[in-house]
Amino acid sequence: MNKHYHNLWRLLIIATLVTLAACGQAATTPTAAPQATSAPASAPPPTAVPTEVPTAAPLGAANTLVYDSNIDDLITLDPAVAYEFSGVLIVHNVYEGLVQFVGSDLSDLKPGLAETWDVKEAGDNWEVTFHLRDGAKFASGNPITADDVVYSFQRVISLNKSPAFLFIDIAQLTTDSIQAADAKTVVVTMPKTASPQAFLSILTFTIGGIVDSKEVKAHEADGDFGSNWLLDHSAGSGPYMVAHWEKDVEVLLNANPNYGGTPPLLSSVLVKHVPESANQQAELEAGDADLVQNLTPEQIAAVSGAEGVATTTGDSLLLFYVGMNATVKPLDDVKVREALRAAIDYDGIINGLLSGNGKKVQTLVPAGLLGYNSDAPFQQDVDKAKALLKEAGQENGFSIEMLVPTGAGPGGIAWADLAAKLQSDWDKIGVKVDIKQVAFAELLGSYRAQKGQLVLVLWGPDFPDPDANAGPWTDINAHSIAFRNAWDDPIAEKTRAAALITDPAERAAAYKEITDYVLHNGPYAVLYQPTQLFGIRANVTGFAWNPMGYTDFWTIGK
Amino acid sequence: MRLLTYFIRRLVGIVFVMVGVSIITFAISHVVPADPVAAALGDHATDDQIAAFRAEYGLDKPLAEQYVIYMTGLLHGDLGRSIRTRRPVADDLRDFLPATFELSFAALIVSLFIGLPAGMISAVARNRLPDHFVRVFSLVGGSLPIFWLGLMLISLFYSRLDWLPSGARLDQFLDPPHSITGLYVVDSLLTGNVAALQSSLHHLLLPAFTLGYFSTAVIARMMRSSMLEVMRQDYMLVARAKGLRQRAVILRHGLRNALIPTLTIIGVTFGSLLSGAVLTETIFSWPGLGRYATASAISLDFPAVMGVTLLAAVIYPLANLLVDLGYHWLDPRIQHG
Numbered sequence: 001m002n003k004h005y006h007n008l009w010r011l012l013i014i015a016t017l018v019t020l021a022a023c024g025q026a027a028t029t030p031t032a033a034p035q036a037t038s039a040p041a042s043a044p045p046p047t048a049v050p051t052e053v054p055t056a057a058p059l060g061a062a063n064t065l066v067y068d069s070n071i072d073d074l075i076t077l078d079p080a081v082a083y084e085f086s087g088v089l090i091v092h093n094v095y096e097g098l099v100q101f102v103g104s105d106l107s108d109l110k111p112g113l114a115e116t117w118d119v120k121e122a123g124d125n126w127e128v129t130f131h132l133r134d135g136a137k138f139a140s141g142n143p144i145t146a147d148d149v150v151y152s153f154q155r156v157i158s159l160n161k162s163p164a165f166l167f168i169d170i171a172q173l174t175t176d177s178i179q180a181a182d183a184k185t186v187v188v189t190m191p192k193t194a195s196p197q198a199f200l201s202i203l204t205f206t207i208g209g210i211v212d213s214k215e216v217k218a219h220e221a222d223g224d225f226g227s228n229w230l231l232d233h234s235a236g237s238g239p240y241m242v243a244h245w246e247k248d249v250e251v252l253l254n255a256n257p258n259y260g261g262t263p264p265l266l267s268s269v270l271v272k273h274v275p276e277s278a279n280q281q282a283e284l285e286a287g288d289a290d291l292v293q294n295l296t297p298e299q300i301a302a303v304s305g306a307e308g309v310a311t312t313t314g315d316s317l318l319l320f321y322v323g324m325n326a327t328v329k330p331l332d333d334v335k336v337r338e339a340l341r342a343a344i345d346y347d348g349i350i351n352g353l354l355s356g357n358g359k360k361v362q363t364l365v366p367a368g369l370l371g372y373n374s375d376a377p378f379q380q381d382v383d384k385a386k387a388l389l390k391e392a393g394q395e396n397g398f399s400i401e402m403l404v405p406t407g408a409g410p411g412g413i414a415w416a417d418l419a420a421k422l423q424s425d426w427d428k429i430g431v432k433v434d435i436k437q438v439a440f441a442e443l444l445g446s447y448r449a450q451k452g453q454l455v456l457v458l459w460g461p462d463f464p465d466p467d468a469n470a471g472p473w474t475d476i477n478a479h480s481i482a483f484r485n486a487w488d489d490p491i492a493e494k495t496r497a498a499a500l501i502t503d504p505a506e507r508a509a510a511y512k513e514i515t516d517y518v519l520h521n522g523p524y525a526v527l528y529q530p531t532q533l534f535g536i537r538a539n540v541t542g543f544a545w546n547p548m549g550y551t552d553f554w555t556i557g558k
Numbered sequence: 559m560r561l562l563t564y565f566i567r568r569l570v571g572i573v574f575v576m577v578g579v580s581i582i583t584f585a586i587s588h589v590v591p592a593d594p595v596a597a598a599l600g601d602h603a604t605d606d607q608i609a610a611f612r613a614e615y616g617l618d619k620p621l622a623e624q625y626v627i628y629m630t631g632l633l634h635g636d637l638g639r640s641i642r643t644r645r646p647v648a649d650d651l652r653d654f655l656p657a658t659f660e661l662s663f664a665a666l667i668v669s670l671f672i673g674l675p676a677g678m679i680s681a682v683a684r685n686r687l688p689d690h691f692v693r694v695f696s697l698v699g700g701s702l703p704i705f706w707l708g709l710m711l712i713s714l715f716y717s718r719l720d721w722l723p724s725g726a727r728l729d730q731f732l733d734p735p736h737s738i739t740g741l742y743v744v745d746s747l748l749t750g751n752v753a754a755l756q757s758s759l760h761h762l763l764l765p766a767f768t769l770g771y772f773s774t775a776v777i778a779r780m781m782r783s784s785m786l787e788v789m790r791q792d793y794m795l796v797a798r799a800k801g802l803r804q805r806a807v808i809l810r811h812g813l814r815n816a817l818i819p820t821l822t823i824i825g826v827t828f829g830s831l832l833s834g835a836v837l838t839e840t841i842f843s844w845p846g847l848g849r850y851a852t853a854s855a856i857s858l859d860f861p862a863v864m865g866v867t868l869l870a871a872v873i874y875p876l877a878n879l880l881v882d883l884g885y886h887w888l889d890p891r892i893q894h895g
Binding site: 061064066072075076160161162164165168169246247248249250270272273274275276278279282283285286288439440441442444445448449479 | 604644717725840
């Protein structure tokens with residue numbers, strides 16, 4: 001009997017020692033002791049940037065950018081597959097495309113791996129020819145050739161994962177469309193029905209990233225085009241390369257020693273998964289994080305006075321809107337839809353709910369893209385809305401259901417708060433909205449199946465071109481949001497024509513006509529374009545958020 | 559021998575529980591009126607991509623057939639592929655379970671280590687200052703939301719005092735110890751990695767306390783009342799009459815008997831540790847199963863949800879079985895039949 005409780009006490013004593021050991025560690029050495037074991041995670045491999053090998057980097061080391069974000073959407077780092085916010089952020093910094101947008105300017109296309117390119121007509125086709133830059137190398141040291149480009153593009157099409165529709169449906173490419181004319185020249189052929197301008201814009205996005213075909217082929221298994229390997233490895237030529245990705249913990253990027261451009265200012269970037277914004281705030285204030293992505297407007301206000309902390313904003317191309325199913329009564333009446341738009345208190349949403357962190361946009365092309373239409377004719381006008389309802393024979397109002405996602409939307413406010421605001425606005429004209437809150441995935445399922453009545457949701461373009469919005473929003477055959485709202489309208493023809501115009505001014509004029517029409521006839525109430533909020537350490541320089549949802553890590557210093 | 563038959567019977571019971579749980583979870587996940595494929599492929603997927611994805615995951619087959627396929631796979635140790643992470647669910651569980659196990663186990667140790675002595679002291683010092691202190695401590699523990707507690711502890715120990723980290727399992731610039739069990743504390747002990755051991759213990763303290771506070775409070779309260787009960791028993795009088803000192807009486811005779819009812823509570827609270835882990839893992843950026851389960855449920859990742867549920871369906875009855883065996887260890891007179 002004695003023996004038994006001796007064991008128990010022994011256990012308790014061990015537990016005490018263990019706890020004390022941890023406490024002692026806490027009190028005496030707040031930063032990790034510079035043991036040999038602590039170096040490898042932070043230090044780049046010996047080949048990378050040999051001049052700046054950090055020895056036993058402490059927290060928030062001078063050569064590492066620590067970026068806190070919620071990255072649980074990260075499922076792959078393969079440029080042909082990645083299509084989530086976090087994936088796009090990483091891939092953008094690891095791969096280079098043939099052409100690129102620099103900074104946050106999305107209208108002026110600049111050379112990337114291609115030094116020059118030209119578009120010419122060839123019968124029923126467009127022929128886009130790219131001339132590759134000399135001397136460019138992958139991180140592995142392999143030279144970048146036309147074969148790599150052909151392999152990369154064919155890979156996207158053959159894998160046919162989430163972003164592949166940009167090549168297959170938008171640019172209408174097949175694997176035969178991409179040919180190497182010689183070691184430094186690639187010719188892409190596309191039918192006249194596709195837009196070469198949209199294709200060039202698409203190439204600036206993740207799927208335009210060129211992979212090292214030698215490296216990837218070496219890791220192919222079961223015809224997966226190396227996709228299982230590229231899931232958490234990189235084979236690109238961008239300023240950084242993937243050192244490791246520990247799921248739901250962090251992604252570490254190290255500088256690519258063979259990068260052809262200006263070398264990155266910081267030799268490593270640590271993108272840390274911190275799902276709770278209160279933690280992000282705490283780490284930013286303590287100086288353990290340099291940049292945090294998910295603070296709410298209230299938290300931004302709270303940290304902006306803190307020592308060593310600054311706040312900054314970035315544009316986004318997102319639009320928050322209410323979709324109105326155009327076949328559901330009484331939403332099938334264009335006057336009813338106009339009445340709903342007229343009853344919304346847009347300024348109240350932006351200034352009150354969002355604390356000003358949003359832009360009043362009511363047309364379907366967001367500010368920042370070619371063809372942006374700044375007309376914002378709607379502001380809450382209850383009398384006008386009531387009159388419109390009366391004209392439509394709905395003077396007594398009606399009841400309708402609105403699908404609303406759970407959680408917080410970008411911009412940091414809860415979807416439910418936005419929904420409640422709309423509900424109270426519409427209540428003023430006798431429209432009773434029954435809010436049905438469901439998980440985003442579930443909402444998407446119903447919306448896709450045209451089962452929504454009113455749907456509160458958001459949209460972001462897939463590539464920085466007005467066609468990325470105009471097509472989905474107006475063309476029911478694009479099987480996107482016009483389809484989801486069951487809106488079949490001849491304006492779709494004008495949209496298809498606008499995409500093919502090559503002269504920018506002419507093209508902008510075409511989008512003016514389309515956006516004006518949809519503003520009053522479409523099944524949408526566009527609410528606002530949110531501003532992205534960031535908390536940042538005051539010593540961090542060179543941070544600029546690209547509206548497409550990423551930032552260039554290589555320009556950031558501290 | 560009787561114990562062995564008992565043990566086997568309980569294990570068989572667990573198998574039945576698992577079959578039941580699998581049928582119910584499978585049915586529930588598949589009658590949810592939402593499409594996991596839409597969730598996985600996002601806003602812009604084409605019909606072809608959706609069809610291909612459906613076929614790849616067998617979602618185009620009738621429900622009963624899907625269940626048969628799933629169970630056949632399960633018998634071969636195949637838990638299917640996660641729709642969200644596109645990896646085998648078994649791999650995901652292997653990656654995320656150790657973190658949760660380490661956290662729950664640490665929380666259990668914390669709650670035993672604080673709860674048992676606290677309850678005992680409280681009983682012995684009945685109605686005196688230590689007793690009042692323990693009772694307030696337990697009252698607070700029973701009613702404090704984990705989320706709030708976690709944030710307050712971070713704000714105190716991380717933001718104000720800078721003694722403890724705000725989250726994660728290890729310092730961000732430290733390499734994890736070579737993986738043997740996946741438990742950082744154990745692995746760093748086994749590999750003699752002092753830096754990782756210190757750092758992982760350091761990182762465990764706050765989340766383990768946060769997660770364990772509720773059970774600490776429950777255990778302390780239970781221990782107090784059962785100790786009070788025990789102290790009234792005749793054998794305690796006898797022991798004292800034999801001339802044993804108070805300390806010895808309490809520890810040798812009292813503790814052992816008072817532990818028996820407390821053990822039941824410990825078994826039950828282990829369940830609450832697992833469910834509480836979801837919140838604790840979110841607050842402390844802890845890469846565990848709780849967050850994996852939440853993320854899977856949100857994105858309607860049925861195979862992953864099934865995997866997590868089945869795992870819980872094994873762990874929970876196993877914990878209860880251990881508790882029952884613990885009774886036997888404490889008091890061999892307790893019969894299992």
